[in-house]
Amino acid sequence: MIGLRHMTLVIVVMLMSLASGCFDEGKDAAKQSAADSSEKLVPVRWEADEQPSRVYYEIFVRSFYDTNGDGIGDLNGVTEKLDYLQELGVEGIWLMPITASPSYHGYDVTDYYAVNPDYGTLEDLRNLVAEAHKRDILVIADLVVNHTSSEHPWFKEAIESKDSPYRDWYTIKAAEETVPSDNAAGNGSPWHPHGSSKYLGIFWEGMPDLNFANEEVRQQFVEIGKFWLSQGLDGFRLDAAKHIFGDFSSSQYSEAVVADNQRWWQQFRSGLDEVNDGAYLVGEIWDSPTVVAPYLSNAFDSGFNFDLGERIIAAARDERGADIAFTLKRIYSVFEKASNGQFVDAIFLTNHDQNRVMSLLGNNKQHAAMAASILLTLPGNPFLYYGEEIGMRGMKPDESIREPMPWMEANDQAAGQTTWEEQRYNRDGGESVEAMKHEQDSLLNHYRMLLQWRKEEQALRNGSIDEFTIDNEKVGAYIRMDSRSRVLVVHNMSGSEQAVELPSSDKYGAFDRIRFASQPDKTALHNGKLSLPPYSTAVLK
Numbered sequence: 001m002i003g004l005r006h007m008t009l010v011i012v013v014m015l016m017s018l019a020s021g022c023f024d025e026g027k028d029a030a031k032q033s034a035a036d037s038s039e040k041l042v043p044v045r046w047e048a049d050e051q052p053s054r055v056y057y058e059i060f061v062r063s064f065y066d067t068n069g070d071g072i073g074d075l076n077g078v079t080e081k082l083d084y085l086q087e088l089g090v091e092g093i094w095l096m097p098i099t100a101s102p103s104y105h106g107y108d109v110t111d112y113y114a115v116n117p118d119y120g121t122l123e124d125l126r127n128l129v130a131e132a133h134k135r136d137i138l139v140i141a142d143l144v145v146n147h148t149s150s151e152h153p154w155f156k157e158a159i160e161s162k163d164s165p166y167r168d169w170y171t172i173k174a175a176e177e178t179v180p181s182d183n184a185a186g187n188g189s190p191w192h193p194h195g196s197s198k199y200l201g202i203f204w205e206g207m208p209d210l211n212f213a214n215e216e217v218r219q220q221f222v223e224i225g226k227f228w229l230s231q232g233l234d235g236f237r238l239d240a241a242k243h244i245f246g247d248f249s250s251s252q253y254s255e256a257v258v259a260d261n262q263r264w265w266q267q268f269r270s271g272l273d274e275v276n277d278g279a280y281l282v283g284e285i286w287d288s289p290t291v292v293a294p295y296l297s298n299a300f301d302s303g304f305n306f307d308l309g310e311r312i313i314a315a316a317r318d319e320r321g322a323d324i325a326f327t328l329k330r331i332y333s334v335f336e337k338a339s340n341g342q343f344v345d346a347i348f349l350t351n352h353d354q355n356r357v358m359s360l361l362g363n364n365k366q367h368a369a370m371a372a373s374i375l376l377t378l379p380g381n382p383f384l385y386y387g388e389e390i391g392m393r394g395m396k397p398d399e400s401i402r403e404p405m406p407w408m409e410a411n412d413q414a415a416g417q418t419t420w421e422e423q424r425y426n427r428d429g430g431e432s433v434e435a436m437k438h439e440q441d442s443l444l445n446h447y448r449m450l451l452q453w454r455k456e457e458q459a460l461r462n463g464s465i466d467e468f469t470i471d472n473e474k475v476g477a478y479i480r481m482d483s484r485s486r487v488l489v490v491h492n493m494s495g496s497e498q499a500v501e502l503p504s505s506d507k508y509g510a511f512d513r514i515r516f517a518s519q520p521d522k523t524a525l526h527n528g529k530l531s532l533p534p535y536s537t538a539v540l541k
Contacts, residue, residue, distance in 0.1 A: 053344065053461050054091040054138065055376070055451055056383045058351060061095060061119050062104060063404045063418050064386060071419035073404075075115070075124040079131050080416070084433070088389060088444075089451025092138040092280075092381070094237050096352060098125065101149060104420070105398070106142075107239065108149035108207050112224045122231065129232035138234040140280055145221055145268075146240040147207040155208050159194050169217050170208050171200035171247075184249045185240070202247050203240070212244050212264055222271035229272060235280030241265065241295060241303075242285045258294055265299035282346045282381075289331045293338035302346035302381060305331070309349045316371040317361055319494045321476030324374065325467040332379075332464075345380030352385065356394040356401055359425065363393065366535040369446045370493055373518065373537040376450040377480065377489045379465050389447040390436050393425040400424050406432040446518070453516045453539065459487045460539070468505075475500055475532070479508060487515060488540040492532035500530045502540075511540035 065077030075098070085093065097106030100114045115122050129139050148155055158166040173179055175196050183190045185202045192198060192205040201208045210217050225236065244264050246257035265283070272279050282302040285292045292303035308328070315322035328345075335343045349357045349371055361367040368391055375382055386392075387405050394401035404418040406426050436442035454460050463482040470477045474494040480487050488511040492498045502525075504510040510528065517523035522533035525540065532538060 053379070053454075054381055055089060055454065056092040056094050056138075056140070056381055057085055057088075057090040058094045058383055058385045059096065060352060060386060060402050061098060062420055063402055065405065065407070065416045066418045067416065069415070070118075072118050073418045073420075074118070075120040075128050077416065077418075079124075079128045082128075082131055082135055082137065086135045086137065088448055089455065090137060090384070092140065092234070093132065094383065095139065095141040097142045097144060099144075102151050103149075103206070105402070107144050108147070108151070108204075109144050110149045110152045113227060126231055129234075133232070138280065139232070140235040140237055140282070141228065141233055142239055143225065143228070143236040144239045145210070146243045147201065147203065147209045150201075150206045150208055159197065159199060159208075168214050169211055171211050172197050173199070180248045180250065182248045182250050184247055184252050185243060190247065200247060202243065209243075209247060212260075218264060218267060222268055225268060225272050226275045229275040229279055233279075234276070235282070235301075238265075238281060238283045238300070241283035241300070242287060242291065253291070258291075262294050262297060262299060265295060266297075269299050289334050293334050296335055296339035296343045301342075302344050304346045304348065304351075304383075305380070307331075308345075308347055308378075309354075312371050312374045313349060313357060313360055315374065315476065315493060316367040317364075319367075320473055321470070321491060321493055323467070324378070324476065325465050325478035328379070328465050329467070345378075346383060347375060347378055347380045348383040348385070349375055349388065350385060351383070352402055353398070354401070355396060356385070356392055356425075357388055358391045358431075359393045359395050363391075365391065365443055366495070369443060369518075370491060370535055370537075372443075372447055372450060373491055374476070376447075376454060377460055377537070377539070379463065379480070384447075387426075387431075389444050390433055391431045391443045393431065395425070408432055408434045449518065457485075457487060457515065457539065458482055459485045460489075463487075468508075470500055470502075472498060472500055474498055481508075485541070487511075489537065490530060490532065490540065491537050492534060495534045497534060498532045500532065502528050502530055504528070513541050515539045515541045 059078060061073045061075060061078060064073040065081050066073050067076040067080060068074060097109065098115055098119055099106065099109045100111035100116050101109050106116060115125055132139050154166040154169055157164045158170050159172060161167065175193060175198050179191060181189060183202060186204060190200055190202040192201050199208050212218055242261060245260035246252035246254070251257055269281065281300045282304065283295050283300040285295055285303045286306055288307065295303055311322055311324060311327065357371060358368050361371065394403055399421055403421055403423055403426050407417055408414045409432050433444065436444040439445070459480045459482050463480040466479040466481065468477045468479050468488060474492065475498050476491045476493060478489055480489060486508060490500065502511060514523060514525050516539040517536065519533045519536045523536060523538050524531045530538060
């Protein structure tokens with residue numbers, strides 16, 4: 001039996017082998033070493049009826065928590081903060097890319113079988129997963145499939161030699177060759193010159209697109225997925241999932257392209273099932289529900305609901321009760337048809353590619369709290385972006401929406417605070433964990449309360465949604481229900497008290513008692529009339 005210390009050494013040897021052109025041999029050694037030790041960490045497996053909705057927390061490891069004093073967050077830092085996440089109510093974490101990469105963000109990969117040395121080792125990852133599982137927290141990670149780094153050994157060999165076995169792993173043309181010029185992502189031309197050639201990279205010249213028409217490429221990425229599941233990961237967030245085929249806007253939405261994408265992700269899912277047939281796959285398909293739907297057919301469990309986040313933030317900003325149930329019911333009818341009912345929504349406010357919620361809401365704490373109240377009372381798997389629970393701010397460029405997580409108050413240089421990027425939006429210490437954890441009415445405690453509601457009430461956690469009409473534009477309401485119970489969720493989005501008449505329904509009957517209230521001392525229900533204080537939520541039975 002090869003021990004973990006030996007396995008880590010093999011990974012180091014693999015990385016060193018890159019310089020000598022022995023990438024494949026090092027990769028195979030790493031895979032064999034991991035396979036030999038995989039029995040020490042068994043992936044969590046879930047039956048379909050045992051897989052409840054979970055609240056996930058997106059972590060940019062570089063910005064989260066530093067345990068070795070180099071100013072860069074690391075995997076051991078995530079492990080050290082698992083208790084914080086558990087106390088918050090988090091039940092799953094999504095790690096942004098942790099594989100080897102020359103960039104700060106990691107979305108251009110140079111080695112798909114190695115942990116970024118800035119973050120630690122494969123052994124550190126396995127320890128993180130083991131500790132998370134002890135706390136009933138699942139761990140998924142970003143997997144970047146559409147493209148590699150231009151520094152990846154596959155691409156470096158392919159671009160330099162027409163005889164390379166990796167030449168057809170990319171789309172490389174002669175410089176003078178006529179090619180489509182319209183772009184489906186990024187800015188400028190998707191073609192990038194290199195000597196007498198040019199290559200396709202729709203996001204950036206440092207990210208050459210892989211050619212998934214090549215079966216060797218497809219098989220390689222099935223093996224990569226299986227490798228990481230064998231280390232204990234519970235699934236993947238799949239980056240740029242709709243861009244595998246259809247690189248140009250003129251063809252991206254054609255039936256043939258969508259079918260090619262769908263078949264690839266079904267092949268990927270089938271391969272992963274050999275290691276963990278309960279692995280959770282959520283796709284980044286930044287588009288309308290009709291575009292997302294085909295990927296839910298025997299491929300992904302979820303696709304991120306980008307439209308919903310925008311609607312929630314707009315409702316909180318404008319202090320109006322948006323008819324979210326109406327919208328979701330129509331989205332879900334599309335998803336159910338595509339997936340035969342086997343899907344779970346992936347809901348969120350914003351993520352690492354978008355301006356932060358607090359900044360979009362003008363640093364208004366009440367509006368941020370109401371956005372959270374809506375998100376965390378809706379169906380699906382809610383995803384929180386790290387620091388959202390303490391009101392972290394940030395506007396693009398990307399580095400400024402991925403700033404270090406502020407654990408301590410300003411000028412407190414306690415161990416663990418990451419410093420890789422200077423704080424621009426979060427440097428006054430007001431939005432720190434330490435500053436908020438002792439404030440009873442802090443945003444942090446508001447999130448904790450909502451996550452506790454979700455755990456205690458099954459209708460909130462796993463129920464479906466239906467409409468409930470209230471004749472008040474400042475108030476939003478909807479039904480959440482499962483086979484055993486139903487609740488009515490009512491939000492006062494405004495800064496003034498609202499008195500709401502709750503009609504008894506032939507379908508649902510009357511809701512006559514308060515199950516939860518965000519401001520319980522000021523919330524009252526009497527003879528079918530609900531009094532809600534400003535910026536508050538009530539859940540009625």
